[in-house]
Amino acid sequence: TAEEIQTERVSSYIVHVAPAHAPRLPRRGLLATRPYAAFLLNRIPLEMCRPAPRVLYSYGHAATGFAARLTARQAARLASSGSVLAVVPDELQELH
Amino acid sequence: TTLTPSFLRLSESSGLLPASGGASDVVIGVIDTGVYPEGRKSFAADRSLPPPPRRFRGGCVSTPEFNASAYCNGKLVGAKFFRKGHDAVLRGRREVGETESMSPLDTEGHGTHVASTAAGSAVLDASLYGYGEGRAVGAAPSARIAVYKACWKGCASSDVLAAFDQAIADGVDVISASLGTMKARKFYKDTTAVGAFHAVSKGIVVAVSAGNSGPGESTVVNVAPWFLTVAASTINRQFPADVVLGNGETFIGTSLYAGKPLGATKLPLVYGGDAGSNICEAGKLNPTMVAGKIVLCDPGVNGRTEKGFAVKLAGGAGAVLGSDEAQGEQARTSAHVIPVSAVTFSAAEKIKKYLRTQASPVATMVFHGTVVGRSPPSPRMASFSSRGPSRLVPEILKPDVTAPGVDILAAWAGVTSPSLLDGDSRRVPYNIMSGTSISCPQVSGIAALLRQARPEWSPAAIKSALMTTAYNVDSAGAVIGDMSTGKASTPFARGAGHVDPNRAADPGLVYDAGTEDYIAFLCALGYSAEQMAVFSPATNCSTRAGTGAVGDLNYPAFSAVFGPEKRAVTQRRVVRNVGGNARATYRAKITSPAGVHVTVKPQKLQFSATQGTQEYAITFAPRMFGNVTEKHTFGSIEWSDGEHSVTSPIAVTW
DSSP states (O other), X not given: OHHHHHHHOEEEEEEEXXXXXXXXXXXXXXXXXXXXXXXXXXXXXXXXXXXXXXXXXXESSSOSEEEEEEEHHHHHHHHTSXXXXXXXXXXXXXXX | OOSHHHHTTOOSSSSHXXXXXXXXXXXXXXXXXXXXXXTOGGGSOOTTOOOOOTTOOOOBOOBTTBOHHHHOSSXXXXXXXXXXHHHHHHTTTOOOOTTOOSSSBOSSSHHHHHHHHHHOOOEEEXXXXXXXXXXXXXXXXXXXXXXXXXXXXXXXXXXXXXXXXXXXXXXXXXXXXXXXXXXXXXXXXXXXXXXXXXXXXXXXXXXXXXXXXXXXXXXXXXXXXXXXXXXXXXXXXXXXXXXXXXXXXXXXXXOOOOSOOOOSSOEEEEEGGGTTOTTOOTTTSOHHHHTTSEEXXXXXXXXXXXXXXXXXXXXXXXXXXXXXXXXTTOOOOOOOSSSEEEOOXXXXXXXXXXXXXXXXXXXXXXXXXXXXSSSSOSOEEOTTSOOOSOSSOTXXXXXXXXXXXXXXXXXXXXXXXXXXXXXXXXXXXXXXXXXXXXXXXHHHHHXXXXXXXXXXXXXXXXHHHHHHTOBOBOTTSSBOEETTTSSBOOHHHHTTOBOOHHHHTOOSEEOOXXXXXXXXXXXXXXXXXXXXXXXXXXXXXXGOTTOOOGGGSOOSSEXXXXXXXXXXXXXXXXXXXXXXXXXXXXXXXXXXXXXXXXXXXXXXXXXXXXXXXXXXXXXXXXXXXXXXXXXXXXXXXXXXXXXXXXXXXXXXXX
């Protein structure tokens, strides 16, 4: 159905995580995607993990959280998690 | 940047520039389309430059297309790129462009222009085909540049946030971001505002562009109070190109056309709308009607240089480009590939009238090159510069300041033409551009100078100094004009006024603010615990003491909003004496907005060695009698000790 297509559509999101629940990032910082990949696996049930979410960046200085490719359903699930503060759809900004 | 340093009164012999050593100990992080350093002397390290600051931990990444060891030096100290978000957002909708480079290399031109505007090294004999010729130098000539490429065809928010994250980790001192969303977002959903909040909390100044969506009301973006939001205005330089009609009427347009000039013999003039396309779209102009003629084109839809190119493809000899009515007295300058002059809306209307009333209309164009002078007065607010009030938080007056952002020459990438047209094979080391993108890095550079000259100042103190010392009159002594109306501009266009770097070095008083103040401000906005946690995890607004009204943020400008009940609004401020004399007395001088009675308590602030800060309250009360028909009225408050003038704009929304 159209609704199913919508909820399974993969987009990029920025996920703000409560610092108390944020994994410790190694020195590679932004590029260290593994800690938040594990974070995702703990919060998205296995049956919802297709297509597999993919962490793009791990933020430790400008924000606490990560950017990831998620389905709308996965994003909604994350947003309802107590350790997640906000899930913001990625968007294109323009040069001025 | 061949004229802006003198327009900004930046001198190598006195004032802020020598006092700051050109900001040699400051690193400016530029979040943009990357940098094109090859053959661009703006990114060469002067031998006299000391080693970069040791606290800077960044560096340059090397790729097959970006040779870090060749390009990076004591001037260009950082170059990194972020693209994962761009690809994720556009997956399936766009192929990676042939000319794009998976590296910090700038294949657009914008980032190179911005970076060299902020902190380019001095280069002699810079020009665009002779236009704007002179010694090009960035606002902070000795500051270091660290480039964070987050913009490709658009800038994905996740890439921009990654750039902020990396810039903070690397230890930059100033961040310059000439980008934004189309509309202002709530701060917890605005990733640039979130990234900037954390940067400012770490002492980094973040300068951003106000946007190019003017002159409409409430078009300003990047409105968070921790941003230094920059509008755009003109300098004392034009590139005039006259359109001379067969009846002798002459209209002064603008152009950067650099080819063979048209002769004195007038050519047939035709309206694009009568030849297949009023907006002069490629392939839609009838060559038999256009060949050898000058074509008048309407604005909009396609780019300005595309219109000229379309006329060229159809065999036309030249084009006259009209402007939008909203742009008023402004026509936009571009590096056209054929003889083209851009004229104002009213001029285009008169040319159309001439076309309609003549059996054989003819015209020619005369290109005057670069003209520097006092007429028209400068600065004037660019029509395109986005305007306040802030739709999101009308109590915070935005934009903050204005700076040169019209027809500015700076370095350009070697893989793109000055017209940005694929069909234009010209390659140039410098280009002339306009936008708040261009004014933003000027202010980033000035902030870098202040950062070094006044190392103890916070980002908010630097912003305050720039705002309270800004000037509001043009070279003719009138209030800075607005090109969209031809009348005086308002603080919703120019903010606190035009930056005056030398005066900013000695503002007398500053309105300081830190992380705690911004948290109180966010609490006053009514943010939930989760929304607050994006900024500050431990904050519980409901149990927090001292959270006042939104307008109580210690901001160097005032914006009062009268509700339907028209109650008086009181706002509180704290000022710190940063003048040379610890014992100082400042007195208030008010210019009340129309229909408003403004009172200040106390009216005199006395500072001493033990009392370096003072508080005051300012009340805006609607007058009981009198009729205000405007939606907004404006005034100012000036504190002066006889030596310093600490001025803040006042905006009232009825």
